[in-house]
Amino acid sequence: MYKIGLVGLKTSLEQILDSAEEYKYELEFISLPYVKTEEVDSIVKEHNTHVHAWLFSGPLPYEIAKKTLGTDKIMVHVPATESGFYKSFLEMIYEKGKIIEQLSIDTMSLNNISEEALSQLNIKIPKIYTKVFELDVDTNELLQFHLDLWNKGKTEGAITCFPSVCHALRENGIPAYRMSMSKMEIRQTLRILSEKVKASYFKDTQIGVEIIEVEFFSRVAEEMKTPYHLQYLELRLKEMLIQLGEKINGSFSEKGNGRYMIFSSRGAIEREIITLEDTVQKLAFEADTTVAVGIGFGETAYSAEINAFRAIQHSKEMKNREIVIVQDDGKIVESPGTKKELQYAGRTHDKFLIEKLKKGNISVKAYKKISALVHRLGWREFTTKDLATQLEMTERNVRRIVTDMCIVDLAQCVGEEAQATRGRPSKIYRLL
Structure with missing residues (x-):
């Protein structure tokens, strides 16, 4: 349950x-x-x-x-919907015995529905005094807002989101109602x-596959002093991975040449991402080489394994070999569970977008990743240097992609940024 x-x-x-x-x-x-x-x-x-x-x-x-x-x-x-407001408004009209012509309301900035609710009524719209509050709301400030308007004779009642404010207003003889849920x-x-x-x-019970590859294993083997040293190393690596498999209640298998695979459920894998990260760091330290990890989710073992192969290939293309997940819907997740986590679609069904990407010779993955990164960082505008740093790519490669995006109207050059040192100014771009 x-x-x-x-x-x-x-x-x-x-x-x-x-x-x-x-x-x-x-x-x-x-x-x-x-x-x-x-x-x-x-x-x-x-x-x-x-x-x-x-x-x-x-x-x-x-x-x-x-x-x-x-x-x-x-x-x-x-x-909070119109029905909550209507309920409070009707109760106030019933109490006063007449249509209210002046009203004070406090409402959350993200959910201001009072004016929209009144605009749908075929009655004379009352004069509304609205106090918008944020997450760090001070209820004493709201109470004072309603009291000041009442004392100046500007309102005939108040509607509030807070029971404490409503109670305090009624104690002062003010017809007050709380917007409540229906x-x-x-x-x-x-x-x-x-x-x-x-x-x-x-979703939790989908099949999940982790492919963990100790890279350049042949070179690592060659550097071992004796075959026994290599066997001891392999035992230590397998011990770490068996412990990881036990943690996620998975099935561990060795594929040879430094590649290992663990089958488990999606839920178990997602809950133990931090354990996986710790294991990868230990493997990399023990073998003194980089370790790539790809995770695939799917409805069947076959589809999950195919997605895991796609994910590890993606991980091996990244400079820092981040953990990569490919989900059953094709969505790619880089560095899951960290501050750098980035999610984006690996495919699209938008025919208009597909035509533009084909025309610009831009991959869906590259465009979706850039778009997701820009939105995650809240960039309204950016330079190719900014993108290159975040994407861990060369600025030349990023500049080519962004230039192609501009040609097919997926991005726009909106200005230039003066350099502190000599050289051409950097162009400033914006996604369209």
């Missing part, structure tokens, strides 16, 4: 659990309530290793957790969570 970390205010968690009864045989919900949003950071850090997925009661704790963890675990939240939104989110968990399960 999958364990789901359920994070939110206590009242919100109770609402979610009331609707989660039908999932009790497939999902185990672990309630992790907070009083203040500042607690979300420590909650997710403490419990991240104990749960398979996360469910948050709203976008605010979700965004905080996403920023804190940077995890690839399943993370979903109950969205049962429909909760049920829809639970359905999405259930589907993602099931998809994750099937």
